[in-house]
Amino acid sequence: MNILVILRMIPDSAGELQLAEDGRSIDREWLDFQLNDFDDHALEEAILLKEAGGAKVTAVAVGEGANRVLQMAAARGADEVVALQSEEDAMISSREIAASIAAMARAKSADLVLCGVQSSEDVFGQLAPYVGALLDWPHVSGTNRIVANGAVLRVTQERGAGVAVTYELATPAVLGVQTASKAPRYVSGSKLREASKTPIGRAMPESSGFERSAEIITLRLPVQGGSGENLGGNAETVADRLVTILAAKGLARN
Amino acid sequence: MKFIACTEGHSSKIEAFSLEMIAAARSLAQAGDEVVAFFVGRDAEGASASFGAADRLIVARATRSDVIPAETYALLLRDVITAESPGLVLVPYSANGLDVAADIATRTGWPLVSYVNEIKRRGESLTVVAQMYGGKILAECEVPLPAVLMINPGAFAEAMPGPIAAVSVQTIDAEPALTGGKVKMVAIDVPDYADVDLTTAERIVCVGRGIGDEASIDLARNLATMLGAEIAGSRPVVDNGWLPKLRQVGKSGQKVKPKLYLALGVSGAPEHLEGMSQADLIIAVNTDPKAPIFNVAHYGATCDLFDLVANLSDRLRAGSGR
Structure with a gap:
């Protein structure tokens, strides 16, 4: 089985985001970029499938720091790594890159395309259904378990409230991973150093093919809705206040 | 139209x-x-x-x-x-x-x-x-x-x-x-709430990514026990395998409405807020003052969550005479 797994580099959303001068994008100059969490799980699922039944895993990374994450992917078990070129200092729109991914899936004779179910920059739509529809392959998003039995996939999808639905589908297919069957593994420094010799292929982007798309006019920070009370940053004072608040509401343990 | x-x-x-x-x-x-x-x-x-x-x-x-x-x-x-x-x-x-x-x-x-x-x-x-x-x-x-x-x-x-x-x-x-169709449904699994049902819990202590590692969850769990609360987690915590799926609050977890929701190191992504914003009393602790969780919190604090857990645990222990 040939697996193509997509790794998108996104701004660290735990960090502070500031608007750029044009008001239509975020200031990317001082941002840390990291692998989209869901894509990390997609990579893990790809490696788990390879370990379970044999597969060739091609990792495709896009965005700032793609080379670094591709070395990590190689250290974790990816057989081939490719950096998809993208416009510098622009957000990674899944709608924009879907055609490139679909083209690579064809070129690599992929049986399965895996990516994270979402990213923080996919405001114009999610990658798995875009790629699935472009290729006219079946797609399922929000998976937390993928088992391959030859060309038949058994895929479990989270539906909320703890309900999980299992589907069966045949490859070729596109899956949007929510959670890998096991938590993503760590790689040792020595493995990373070894993997740093892995040659990184390059791919040029294709046109998205969409004639009409929505467009961002302005970005803004949400108004801090804080009607709540700020207890401050001193742990001792905060603890004192919380004990009083909980007691007043009858919520201290009884 | x-x-x-x-x-x-x-x-x-x-x-x-x-x-x-x-x-x-x-x-x-x-x-x-x-x-x-x-x-x-x-x-x-x-x-x-x-x-x-x-x-x-x-x-x-x-x-x-x-x-x-x-x-x-x-x-x-x-x-x-x-x-x-x-x-x-x-x-x-x-x-x-x-x-x-x-x-x-x-x-x-x-x-x-x-x-x-x-x-x-x-x-x-x-x-x-x-x-x-x-x-x-x-x-x-x-x-x-x-x-x-x-x-x-x-x-x-x-x-x-x-x-x-x-x-x-x-x-x-x-x-x-x-x-x-090419995609066939073969099974539906509905969770067994015998062990824990967050949807009926009156008090919940929820840990988010800010908890840092699996070992630290015990600190929050001890605090939860002192408060008579269930321990819960946001998606990243559950995805890392630090808490079981049934203890996840949010869009792909449970929607809860407890009397007390203490969020420790939870940023408050929209998917999380969807699962808990209706709680009666929301107390949020996060070192990032811009964390969206503060938009729904009744009380917010920006101190280190470990310092707070230690201080709060001390006071609750003292209050209960243990």
Whole structure:
């Protein structure tokens, strides 16, 4: 089985985001970029499938720091790594890159395309259904378990409230991973150093093919809705206040 | 202009966000416009009894399968779009909607905006406000019509549920599409709440990514025990395997409404807020003063969560005489 797994580099959303001068994008100059969490799980699922039944895993990374994450992917078990070129200092729109991914899936004779179910920059739509529809392959998003039995996939999808639905589908297919069957593994420094010799292929982007798309006019920070009370940053004072608040509401343990 | 409001339901339950999709369409409709609700599933009666706020209802009726694969839903929706030529299709941000929205946008070539909170109509286009970066940024977008929008649950108040006149209901058979589909449902697993049911818990201590590592969860668990609370986690914590899935709060976990919700190191992504913003008392601790969790918290603190847990545990221990 040939697996193509997509790794998108996104701004660290735990960090502070500031608007750029044009008001239509975020200031990317001082941002840390990291692998989209869901894509990390997609990579893990790809490696788990390879370990379970044999597969060739091609990792495709896009965005700032793609080379670094591709070395990590190689250290974790990816057989081939490719950096998809993208416009510098622009957000990674899944709608924009879907055609490139679909083209690579064809070129690599992929049986399965895996990516994270979402990213923080996919405001114009999610990658798995875009790629699935472009290729006219079946797609399922929000998976937390993928088992391959030859060309038949058994895929479990989270539906909320703890309900999980299992589907069966045949490859070729596109899956949007929510959670890998096991938590993503760590790689040792020595493995990373070894993997740093892995040659990184390059791919040029294709046109998205969409004639009409929505467009961002302005970005803004949400108004801090804080009607709540700020207890401050001193742990001792905060603890004192919380004990009083909980007691007043009858919520201290009884 | 026609609006198609996509609705869902399974296991004899119509999803509440279905009525929000109808309300969103209704809020945009002008004289001469039509709001068409679209439903796929076994509970055609439930849909007919609930979607009276729409002008018309198209039901793709399934007889066997309770859960409809998104692929089949999208296939049936495509036929309806071809027949109706709507100006706008509203899809809920749900497990199903995530797969349906971009699929439909690809096959029609129409624009799509996801995670939409607000919609304004401006002639032949729309201005919408959508969430990005875990709710830390709002994007105002211009959307030429026709288009597809994926709407956040809770962004629009539910339309009044009520029956729709039988003459306004058109029923089609979903079975051929289900039978011919490439994705087959083979099992539904409903969780066993014997061990823990967060939805009925009165007090919850929820840990987020800020807890740092698995070992530190014990500190929060001890605090929870002292408070008589259940321990819970946000998605990253559960995805890392630090807490079991049944203890996850949020969109892909449980929706909870406890008397006390103490959030430790939870940033408050929209998907998390969807699961807990209705709690009676929300106390949030996060070193990032811009964390969206503070938008719903009644009390917020920006101290180090470990310092707070230590101090609070000391005081509770002293108070209980232990």
